[in-house]
Amino acid sequence: MEQIAQQFFNLEIMAKALPLVLRGLAMTLLICAVVIPLGALGGLLAALGSVARVRALRWLSIGFVDLFRAIPPLVLLIFIYAGLPFAGLRLSPFAAVSIGFFLNNSAYFAEIFRAGLLSVPRGQAEAARSTGLGPAQTLIWVTLPQAVRNVLPDLLSNVVEVVKLTSLASVVSLGEMLHAAGLVRSLTYNASPLVLAAGIYLVLLWPLIRLIARFERRIAG
């Protein structure tokens, strides 16, 4: 018991790791601030493509989504970060993470937006068009708000997944939270910094998970 406390909950080591881990947290949040809006936008475009009238556009969008849902994000990230330099394209870790996660997130957001768009009855768009709204106006003011509301819990769960996903950036030595904690662990041979990082992830994400559960109950009930 003593040993577990010493190896996992060593407050002295946690205190030493805290400044570095907090700086890592700032980077984690920065990645999220870049990747979540980009992924949502890319996902929305792919979703619109996947329900478009033009068949080629539909196939292209669904092909994109399925391809990037099939490739593990870490494989994509390492391919971009370690593979592309062989072709003379050397990206910074931040750029590699942004591009890799943009492609991965877009695919997941696209599936959610697609379900949302399909959940809005066709009559809504037809009624909006008949009042004189243009196609873009109909989408922005009538279809999209209802679509987003219908899939809000799924969108939020995906945000949680993206925040968790940023931990992969540590593999390409981008100094986000897990990277910082792992660094202190390797210096101290003690797992407490990792427990500290885990605690911060929990504080960050647990409220969101509870919120999602409440949304889901409200929609089901």
Place this chain on the structure above:
Amino acid sequence: MAGFVDTFLDAAVLARYAPDILRGVGVTVILSVLIVLSGVALGLALACVRAYRIAPLSVAIVIFADVLRALPPLVLILLVFFGLPNIGVMLSSFTVLYLVLTLVLAAFAEEIVWAGITATPKGQWEAARSTGLSFSGTLVYVVLPQAVRMVIPPLTNRAIAITKMTALGMVIGVPDILGQATTAQSFSANASPLTLAAIAYVLLFLPLVIASRWLESRFAPPGA
């Protein structure tokens, strides 16, 4: 174009490392099957236990599910892999990856199956109980089959997402597809092994992704 092929699809490099990557495919497939079987079974069992609504047990299950859903799997993998040896528990990287991903999948599966159990109409419980079936009998023979049917699409999606995470094993040295490919890439100083790995993942997972699309339309709730 020739430069592109030499860099990403060099025939000599591909031929040299294809056997390693193929062995990696074996490791990835075995891990994936083990994780899906045990993770889904454990999640199903936990959801059933929760149905008895014994307060301390339910609270423990909810905490387990919340914590494992909130923590990034890579954090858990590193924590277990580097933490346990310090207190005298030695596990292979394969075992660590298997254990962590099984628990993560179990947490998600528990929540998904539980949602299915609560969504099963109350009348089903009442009707089954009134025929003389016990609580456990009702749960296993009446409610669970309906609940599981309802949640097959989200369960499949989650299982696919978590089996893809076997690639994280590369970080702790599991010789899976990505692990073999990154080793080969650094030996050969060529990106072709990574290309081969990406192709292997697409061949493995694209059929599953397409199948999950089909399942979604097949098991769509009426009216949706």
